[in-house]
Amino acid sequence: MARSINRLLADFGHDLPTRPSPEQPKPAREFTSAPSWRGKPAVGAGWVASRPAVKRYQMTSDQAGVFWPFLTASPLPPTGAAMGTDMSNGATFYVDPHGWVLNDSIPVTNPNIFVFGKPGRGKSAWVKAFLNRMFAFGYQALILGDPKDEYELMCRHFGVEPFAIGPGMPTRLNPLDPGPLATNWGHLDRDEQERRSAVIFGRWLVLLRSLIGSQSVGEGKVAVGPTEEQVLKAVLHELTHANTDSRELRPIVIPQVWHQLHSPSDHLIAELRYPDRHTFLDDTRLLRDAVAQLISGVFAGIFDAPTTVAIDWTAPIQSLSLSRLMPLGDDAVGMALMCLNSWGTAMRQVSGRRRINVRDEVWRQLRLGTGAVSSFDADLRLSRSHGDIEIANAHKPSDYLGAGHAGSQAQQIAKDLLHLGDIKVLFGQDAEVADDLEQLLDLGPIARDIVTAWAMGGKGRALIAVGPRLHKVALTLHPDLEQPLTDTNQKLHT
Incomplete structure (x- = not known):
């Protein structure tokens, strides 16, 4: 019986090579291809074969914000x-x-x-x-x-x-109003009275020095130096009885300041160390005339009497109109602003609101x-x-x-x-x-x-x-x- 080739080679110790078994198929992929950065190659899709050249700009940081807002x-x-x-x-x-x-x-x-x-x-x-x-x-x-x-x-x-504030108007504002700091003065202890007095008199001195110093004498302004300031301070203390009566701080107005300078008491002259009344009147003539301008000039009947304004501090806004003073000039409006600022500072603690x-x-x-x-x-x-x-x-x-x-x-x-x-x-x-x-x-x-x-x-x-x-x-x-x-x-x- 004839032997096959495979059997014949096997008898002599040789084996023919066998056909390899087929490989197992790989599992199917969810995405068959990765998307290209160029996009899908289709008509009208903007596909390009290569990246465009990058355009370079040179500018400062403040200019760059125009093109690329930060x-x-x-x-x-x-x-x-x-x-x-x-x-x-x-x-x-x-x-x-x-x-x-x-x-x-x-x-x-x-x-x-x-x-x-x-x-x-x-x-x-x-x-x-x-x-x-x-x-x-x-x-x-x-x-x-x-x-x-x-x-x-x-x-x-x-x-x-x-x-409305102006000539002929009924509104009066006293820039020397002590405000709420003088409330219950007689019930305050001595230290508290001295503290409040320093605040009140300091504000009054700043105002009077500003009003007097804003008036012109020739090409300059009325000088308010240490001597004039001491005179004003002594006058204010005497008018309010701050040094002699602890029961109250008497309210004053600017005409009283002028009257005290015009007709000083013997106590005032002695306190300021003037030898006599004649010397006092000579040395304070310019000061006295400057104060007189505040009550007899354009401000007559405006800032020379007790305050008649009853402000409703529960209202959200309050306004003090100065349009009636505009025809009197910039200096008149400026001096009125100073008086209003002083008065507003005194009223600061009335309402307690910001x-x-x-x-x-x-x-x-x-x-x-x-x-x-x-x-x-x-x-x-x-x-x-x-x-x-x-x-x-x-x-x-x-x-x-x-x-x-x-x-x-x-x-x-x-x-x-x-x-x-x-x-x-x-x-x-x-x-x-x-x-x-x-x-x-x-x-x-x-x-x-x-x-x-x-x-x-x-x-x-x-x-x-x-x-x-x-x-x-x-x-x-x-x-x-x-x-x-x-x-x-x-x-x-x-």
């Missing part, structure tokens, strides 16, 4: 008044001066706000919107002098009638001399301890340089005032003001260009400086509730 979260907490849109990130911008002072992470040490801007750029609208929105947090607003009646509509919106004091046209007061500047300087420095927010409106930073001659003490104090407000709201300005922004406010070229270019592109645009931090903010007003109250062009519409 959107970052606002570093400020969302507390206080919502004042518009932060253009750097589109978020709502909140203003909370007291909250910023209490927050150590925010570089703000005082709650004062300086507002600058060209007329018609939105300064008044911003201030009114800020007041209206802070009322919800329990704040009160006191307009210490409204020369143009810009806050009249807002007051009447809240059911408050502004107090207060926002608005000071409009402050340049009129600052140009009256060193005493007027020092008075405003004291209010700004004490705002934090009093719990107040001071808002000062001006057209441009150089307005503060009009306080005196170049290099004078008044001008130096006025320049330092700009550093007593860590919060500055800068509305649009012409290019001619650019140097003031950079030199007086320590702003760099970027901030300067924002104020002179971007902020001039629309009303309500402002650069808000919170310490060294800068924010481009566009004010937002409610068209029905706020827009009519903030419009300062009503007379143009009619």
Whole structure:
């Protein structure tokens, strides 16, 4: 029987190679192919065979934001008044001066706000919107002098009638009113009486020194030196009986100061160490005449009688109108602002609520001399301890340089005032003001260009400086509730 090839080779110890067994099929994949970075190769799908060349740009960091905005979260907490849109990130911008002072992470040490801007750029609208929105947090607003009646509509919106001050008006304000510090004087111990007396007499001396020193003698101002100040201090103590009667602190008015200088008592002459009455009258002639101008000049019947204003301190806003004094000149308005500031300081502790004091046209007061500047300087420095927010409106930073001659003490104090407000709201300005922004406010070229270019592109645009931090903010007003109250062009519409 014939053998097969396989058997024949096997008999001789050889085996033919066998066919390999088929491999097991691999499990099916969910995705058969990875997507390409170029996209799906199809008509109209933008598929390219190679990457396009990358275009390179060279620019500074402030220019890069124009092409690729650096959107970052606002570093400020969302507390206080919502004042518009932060253009750097589109978020709502909140203003909370007291909250910023209490927050150590925010570089703000005082709650004062300086507002600058060209007329018609939105300064008044911003201030009114800020007041209206802070009322919800329990704040009160006191307009210490409204020369143009810009806050009249807002007051009447809240059911408050502004107090009109001027010649022939029935309103009287006594700038020497001791205010609530004289309440229950007879029940205070001696130490507390001395403490309050120092506050009251200090305020009165600052006011009288400012009013007297603001009057002109030739090309200069009436000098109020240490001798004149000692005379005024002795007169005030004698009129109030502060040194002889601990039962009460008698209220006084400016005409009494003049009468005491004109007809001094023997006790006053001896206390001031004058040899006789004739010498006293000769040495105090200029001082006496300056005080006489306060009661017989343009202010006759305004600040020379007891206060007749009964302010409702439960109302959200109160305003003292000075528009009737505008025809009398800038000096008259400036001196009236000083009297109102002194009176407002005395009334500070009446309500116990947090207060926002608005000071409009402050340049009129600052140009009256060193005493007027020092008075405003004291209010700004004490705002934090009093719990107040001071808002000062001006057209441009150089307005503060009009306080005196170049290099004078008044001008130096006025320049330092700009550093007593860590919060500055800068509305649009012409290019001619650019140097003031950079030199007086320590702003760099970027901030300067924002104020002179971007902020001039629309009303309500402002650069808000919170310490060294800068924010481009566009004010937002409610068209029905706020827009009519903030419009300062009503007379143009009619």
